[in-house]
Structure formats: C-alpha cells, structure tokens
Amino acid sequence: MYYSLPDEVYTHEAIIQLVNEGKEVFLPVVLDNFEMELHKFSRKDNMSEGAFNIMEPIGHKYTDFDSIDVAVIPAIAYDEKNNRLGRGKGYYDRFLAKIPLAYKIGICFDFQKITDIPADNNDVPVDEVI
Ligand SMILES: Nc1ncnc2c1ncn2[C@@H]1O[C@H](COP(=O)(O)OP(=O)(O)OP(=O)(O)O)[C@@H](O)[C@H]1O
Numbered sequence: 261m262y263y264s265l266p267d268e269v270y271t272h273e274a275i276i277q278l279v280n281e282g283k284e285v286f287l288p289v290v291l292d293n294f295e296m297e298l299h300k301f302s303r304k305d306n307m308s309e310g311a312f313n314i315m316e317p318i319g320h321k322y323t324d325f326d327s328i329d330v331a332v333i334p335a336i337a338y339d340e341k342n343n344r345l346g347r348g349k350g351y352y353d354r355f356l357a358k359i360p361l362a363y364k365i366g367i368c369f370d371f372q373k374i375t376d377i378p379a380d381n382n383d384v385p386v387d388e389v390i
Pocket residue numbers: 344345346347348349350351352353354357382383
C-alpha cells in the first residue's frame with residue numbers, strides 16, 4: 261500500500277482495516293538514490309516522516325517480494341492502457357520491476373484518468389485501475 265499524502269486518494273483508514281482483517285501491510289520507505297524499500301506497517305504511532313513528507317513505518321525491512329499478493333499504487337495519472345505517470349523520479353518504476361508477481365492496482369480520482377500517457381521500457385503498467 262502507500263500512505264497517502266493530502267493530494268492522493270486517502271488510504272490511512274484502509275490500511276488500518278486491512279491490518280484488522282489480519283493482512284500484512286507493507287509501505288514504501290524512500291531512500292536517497294531513487295530507490296524505495298518496504299517496511300511492515302504495525303500502527304499509526306509507529307511511523308516517522310520521511311522524504312517528501314511521507315509517513316513511513318519504523319518496522320523491519322521486508323524483502324520477500326515474491327510473497328506479495330497485491331500492490332496498491334498511486335499516480336499523478338493513469339491512461340486507458342493502465343500506463344501510469346508518477347512524480348517523475350522513477351521510484352515506483354524501479355520498485356515495481358522487483359515485484360512482477362504482485363497484482364498491481366492503481367487507484368486515482370476520476371480526473372486523473374486520461375486517454376494516453378507515453379510509456380518507455382522502464383515504465384511499469386498496473387493490472388487494473390480503480
Ligand atoms: N528500472 C529503472 N532503472 C533505471 N532507471 C529507471 C528505471 N525506471 C525508471 N527509470 C528512470 O527514472 C526516470 C524517471 O522515470 P519516469 O519519468 O517514468 O518517472 P515516474 O514514473 O513519473 O515516477 P515514479 O516511478 O517515481 O512514480 C527516467 O529517467 C527513467 O528512465
């Protein structure tokens with residue numbers, strides 16, 4: 261999952277709900293070399309503010325990428341072919357390349373769905389946009 265910023269589809273309550281349902285939730289932790297890693301979310305008061313004002317879990321780093329069933333991915337926009345436009349630094353493209361097995365769900369507001377986004381070989385499309 262991602263821990264939403266004010267201009268993104270709100271995910272804070274959904275994350276709590278998933279944990280209450282017994283699911284394991286992992287959130288991005290931004291590193292300074294355009295890479296992200298995943299840390300396990302436990303509770304809201306066990307987070308700290310990281311890069312770009314994003315709240316990040318203070319949990320252990322998680323690297324068993326092939327075990328991830330579903331990934332929920334933010335974007336600036338998605339197009340009709342499920343291509344995504346991110347914030348332009350390639351963090352998600354680099355990370356999504358590591359989880360080819362996960363079912364990727366893009367979520368966005370209606371106005372963020374557009375006809376066509378140019379994509380290159382590094383751009384990873386999602387499986388479904390909600
Ligand atoms: N897997 C990768 N390996 C190396 N460079 C990459 C990779 N993915 C993306 N890049 C590079 O990162 C830069 C930013 O990529 P892009 O413009 O697609 O960002 P974005 O998709 O908007 O951002 P984000 O992925 O953070 O949401 C580009 O120069 C792109 O070539």
